[in-house]
Structures are given as structure tokens and as C-alpha cells.
Amino acid sequence: xxxxxxxxxxxxxxxxxxxxxxxxxxxxxxxxxxxxxxxxxxxxxxxxxxxxxxxxxxxxxxxxxxxxxxxxxxxxxxxxxxxxxxxxxxxxxxxxxxxxxxxxxxxxxxxxxxxxxxxxxxxxxxxxxxxxxxxxxxxxxxxxxxxxxxxxxxxxxxxxxxxxxxxxxxxxxxxxxxxxxxxxxxxxxxxxxxxxxxxxxxxxxxxxxxxxxxxxxxxxxxxxxxxxxxxxxxxxxxxxxxxxxxxxxxxxxxxxxxxxxxxxxxxxxxxxxxxxxxxxxxxxxxxxxxxxxxxxxxxxxxxxxxxxxxxxxxxxxxxxxxxxxxxxxxxxxxxxxxxxxxxxxxxxxxxxxxxxxxxxxxxxxxxxxxxxxxxxxxxxxxxxxxxxxxxxxxxxxxxxxxxxxxxxxxxxxxxxxxxxxxxxxxxxxxxxxxxxxxxxxxxxxxxxxxxxxxxxxxxxxxxxxxxxxxxxxxxxxxxxxxxxxxxxxxxxxxxxxxxxxxxxxxxxxxxxx
Ligand SMILES: OC[C@H]1O[C@](O)(CO)[C@@H](O)[C@@H]1O
Numbered sequence: 001x002x003x004x005x006x007x008x009x010x011x012x013x014x015x016x017x018x019x020x021x022x023x024x025x026x027x028x029x030x031x032x033x034x035x036x037x038x039x040x041x042x043x044x045x046x047x048x049x050x051x052x053x054x055x056x057x058x059x060x061x062x063x064x065x066x067x068x069x070x071x072x073x074x075x076x077x078x079x080x081x082x083x084x085x086x087x088x089x090x091x092x093x094x095x096x097x098x099x100x101x102x103x104x105x106x107x108x109x110x111x112x113x114x115x116x117x118x119x120x121x122x123x124x125x126x127x128x129x130x131x132x133x134x135x136x137x138x139x140x141x142x143x144x145x146x147x148x149x150x151x152x153x154x155x156x157x158x159x160x161x162x163x164x165x166x167x168x169x170x171x172x173x174x175x176x177x178x179x180x181x182x183x184x185x186x187x188x189x190x191x192x193x194x195x196x197x198x199x200x201x202x203x204x205x206x207x208x209x210x211x212x213x214x215x216x217x218x219x220x221x222x223x224x225x226x227x228x229x230x231x232x233x234x235x236x237x238x239x240x241x242x243x244x245x246x247x248x249x250x251x252x253x254x255x256x257x258x259x260x261x262x263x264x265x266x267x268x269x270x271x272x273x274x275x276x277x278x279x280x281x282x283x284x285x286x287x288x289x290x291x292x293x294x295x296x297x298x299x300x301x302x303x304x305x306x307x308x309x310x311x312x313x314x315x316x317x318x319x320x321x322x323x324x325x326x327x328x329x330x331x332x333x334x335x336x337x338x339x340x341x342x343x344x345x346x347x348x349x350x351x352x353x354x355x356x357x358x359x360x361x362x363x364x365x366x367x368x369x370x371x372x373x374x375x376x377x378x379x380x381x382x383x384x385x386x387x388x389x390x391x392x393x394x395x396x397x398x399x400x401x402x403x404x405x406x407x408x409x410x411x412x413x414x415x416x417x418x419x420x421x422x423x424x425x426x427x428x429x430x431x432x433x434x435x436x437x438x439x440x441x442x443x444x445x446x447x448x449x450x451x452x453x454x455x456x457x458x459x460x461x462x463x464x465x466x467x468x469x470x471x472x473x474x475x476x477x478x479x480x481x482x483x484x485x486x487x488x489x490x491x492x493x494x495x496x497x498x499x500x501x502x503x504x505x506x507x508x509x510x511x512x513x
Pocket of ligand 1: 178185305308439
């Protein structure tokens with residue numbers, strides 16, 4: 001496709017010059033295929049809540065929870081509170097957490113494309129084990145294999161997307177990953193809705209469905225390119241140049257190619273001097289590292305996964321019938337997808353900070369109101385009555401929409417675009433593992449928190465959201481439109497707070513531009 005040429009870049013003296021880049025079909029196709037990693041991840045997020053609400057599944061693996069679910073009304077908020085059941089959901093995230101560090105090395109040594117292929121293979125194995133599980137051990141091993149797939153996929157795909165994108169659409173292209181996460185969650189909810197009526201093996205279809213996106217990724221990865229940066233980084237200069245020409249749709253890529261070469265040379269020299277994980281401990285590595293970790297912690301402390309994992313459980317707790325609760329989850333899933341599209345359209349126009357700040361306000365209002373309604377109901381010792389339960393569903397949609405155009409996608413985008421190449425994969429693995437760790441914490445703790453804190457859980461997340469807003473206002477720099485290999489000079493060294501992590505000599509160089 002012939003988009004107009006767009007320009008970004010700087011001179012070798014550190015001043016800005018122009019890169020030419022068309023928006024080619026090839027870049028979009030590669031982006032869409034790589035983003036299938038997000039589909040695999042999202043499918044898993046969405047499927048576990050619905051499966052754990054299915055009686056056939058509970059009877060087979062968690063009979064005690066089944067018995068409690070069908071007992072008296074009085075332990076409404078606690079009937080799903082079971083550590084082993086929570087481990088079914090969260091084992092995937094623990095496996096992904098551990099894998100992400102190894103995946104960073106694989107990503108550097110073998111490239112982003114091969115790492116994604118590895119992800120798809122672990123995913124196929126995991127889906128098979130879960131679908132065919134005859135006991136809880138097989139089930140958990142399947143979840144662990146899926147988690148290893150997530151660890152590889154989530155490490156490679158966001159980096160891949162940020163590296164192949166021209167700077168002026170990097171946000172949009174990178175958000176394809178999160179868009180796929182949301183589509184995966186939605187598809188999983190729809191699948192659960194139908195399979196919950198298939199007895200006794202509906203849950204097997206739900207869990208086995210994870211194999212579909214894995215197969216798509218595996219086949220797709222046979223036709224996509226490696227990123228020019230990864231090719232040059234691994235010594236394939238010519239191939240890197242050819243690939244850059246292909247994805248930019250022009251032969252005039254000298255300037256951008258020079259920049260990639262110079263980033264790779266610097267990275268190689270630094271790496272020879274000190275390994276990337278060790279370099280991450282240096283003072284000047286701290287700004288992007290802190291931002292990457294904090295973005296992911298905050299993304300999880302919006303409370304999004306309390307909704308995503310347990311929406312069906314939550315809706316059942318509010319008194320919806322089993323099918324109605326899955327349907328409600330489909331509605332929130334749909335809002336999640338559509339709102340992520342909004343982010344694709346806006347992120348490179350209005351920038352990252354404005355989206356994050358607006359969302360903090362919207363999420364805060366929704367959380368406090370939901371908490372208020374539930375609090376009144378808990379005091380009256382009721383499940384919320386139907387009109388109130390409907391109001392809660394609407395408020396949850398308000399909440400999910402703002403998350404979906406802000407903290408959801410930007411939690412991946414910002415860490416993938418702010419590390420210099422020498423520490424990019426190592427640094428990004430901290431973003432992935434922080435996401436997994438805090439997803440695990442929320443998955444493991446939410447049902448117990450709901451059981452003990454009841455409505456106050458929403459106030460807890462509301463307080464987190466206020467802290468996040470202050471953080472964005474004061475410490476998060478804007479990265480819109482800045483070429484990926486220029487973040488240090490154009491973003492970190494110029495930020496009122498983070499510039500203290502760099503030496504004065506470098507600042508003088510910038511002010512000469
Ligand atoms: O769309 C919501 C989903 O997005 C994520 O935050 C990943 O970016 C998940 O943890 C969450 O379930």
C-alpha cells in the first residue's frame with residue numbers, strides 16, 4: 001500500500017534528520033501475524049473464568065467448590081474462594097513470569113521471529129494437555145506449558161511490533177498486540193457461552209480452543225520477516241538492509257539503516273563490556289526500567305483482571321444466572337475490543353500521557369460508584385437486586401472502555417519503545433515478568449479479597465488509580481513520534497526528573513542541536 005512518506009530521525013551529531021517511510025501492506029501483515037501472540041494470551045485470560053464457573057469442570061476437578069457453590073446463599077461472596085481453583089488460573093502466569101527472562105536471551109540470540117515460533121509450539125502442547133486432562137496434575141502441566149508460550153510470545157511480539165514500525169505509527173502498530181489480547185478474551189467468552197451448554201465435555205472444547213490461535217501463529221510465522229534491527233544485531237547486515245527497504249516501501253533507507261547499524265554497534269560494544277542484565281543495574285538504565293515495571297504494576301492495579309478473570313463469577317455473585325453472567329462477560333469483552341480500536345486511532349495523534357490521564361478519571365468514577373452500590377447491598381445483606389446489578393454491568397463497561405484505550409495497550413507500548421537496544425530485550429523481560437507476577441497476584445488473591453473485603457475491593461483499586469494519575473502527571477515522559485533508537489537523547493535526557501540519571505557532558509551535546 002502506498003501511504004505518503006513520513007519522516008523522523010537525527011544526524012550523527014545527535015541532531016534531527018529525516019527518515020523516509022511508507023506505510024506498506026507488508027508491515028501491517030507482519031504486524032497482524034505477530035500480534036497473534038496477543039490472541040493466545042487473551043484467549044487464556046478469558047477462558048479460565050468461564051471454565052471455572054462450569055459445573056462439569058468443578059465436579060471433575062474441584063468437587064468441594066462445586067458443593068459450596070450449590071449450598072446456602074449466605075456465603076455468596078466466598079463460594080469460589082479456593083486456593084487450588086485459583087492456582088488453576090494463576091499457574092499460567094507463574095510459568096510465564098519465569099520464562100520471560102529466558103525468552104529475553106532467546107529473543108536476542110535467535111531473533112524475535114523464532115521466539116514467537118517457540119511460543120506457538122508451547123501453546124499447542126498446552127492446549128492439547130488441558131483439553132485432554134484426566135486429572136488435576138495434567139491440567140496444571142497444560143496450564144504451565146501455555147504459560148511458557150505466553151512468556152515467549154509476550155516478550156517477542158511487542159518488541160517485534162515496535163521495531164518494524166515507522167515511528168509515526170509505532171503506537172498504532174504496537175497496539176495490535178493488545179487489540180488481539182482483547183479479541184482473544186472476547187472470543188473465549190463467546191466460546192464459553194456456547195460450550196457451557198455442552199455436557200459433560202464443554203470445558204474440554206473451551207480449553208482446547210487455545211490451539212487455534214497457536215496454529216495460526218505458527219503458520220503465519222513462516223511468512224513474516226525478522227526485524228531489521230534483530231537481523232543486523234545478529235550480524236546479517238545485508239538481509240537487514242533488504243528487509244528495511246521492503247517494510248519501508250522504498251530504497252531510500254540509508255539514514256534509518258545507519259541509525260540501526262549504529263544502535264547495533266553501540267549495543268554490541270556495550271554488551272562485550274558488560275552483559276545486558278548486569279548493565280540494567282547501572283544508573284542510566286534506571287529510568288526506562290522503572291517506567292517499564294511501574295507501568296505494568298499499575299496496569300494490573302487498575303483491577304482489570306479482577307473483572308476479566310472473574311466477570312462470570314462476579315456476575316453470578318450479583319445474582320445473574322450462569323448463562324446471563326457469561327453473556328454479561330461478552331458485553332464487557334466487546335467494549336474492551338472496540339475501545340482498544342479507539343486507542344489505535346488516537347495514540348499517535350494525542351499521545352500517551354493524555355490517554356492515560358483521561359482514563360484515570362473515568363476509571364476512578366466507575367470504581368467508586370460500583371463500590372458504593374455493592375457496599376449498600378452488602379450492608380443490607382443482599383446480592384444486588386436486578387436493576388442495581390444491571391447498573392453495575394454498565395459501570396463496568398465504562399471502566400473497561402477507559403482501561404482499554406489507555407493502561408491496557410500502553411502498558412506494553414511504552415516499555416517496548418523506551419529501552420536503548422543494548423538493554424532492550426533484557427529490560428523488556430522485566431516488563432513482561434512484572435505483568436505476569438502482578439496478574440498472578442490478582443488472580444490468586446482476588447476471590448479471597450472479594451470474600452473478605454467485599455465492596456471495599458473497589459475502593460482499594462480506586463486508591464491505586466489516584467496514585468497512578470499522579471505518577472503519569474509527574475514522572476511519565478511523552479514518547480509519541482520519537483524514533484525508537486533516539487529515546488535516550490530526546491526523552492530521558494530532557495525530562496525534568498530522569499535527566500539526573502545521565503551525565504552533564506551528554507546534555508551539552510543535545511543543547512548544541
Ligand atoms: O484487556 C485486558 C487484559 O489486558 C491485560 O492487561 C494485558 O495487557 C491483561 O492483563 C488483561 O486481562
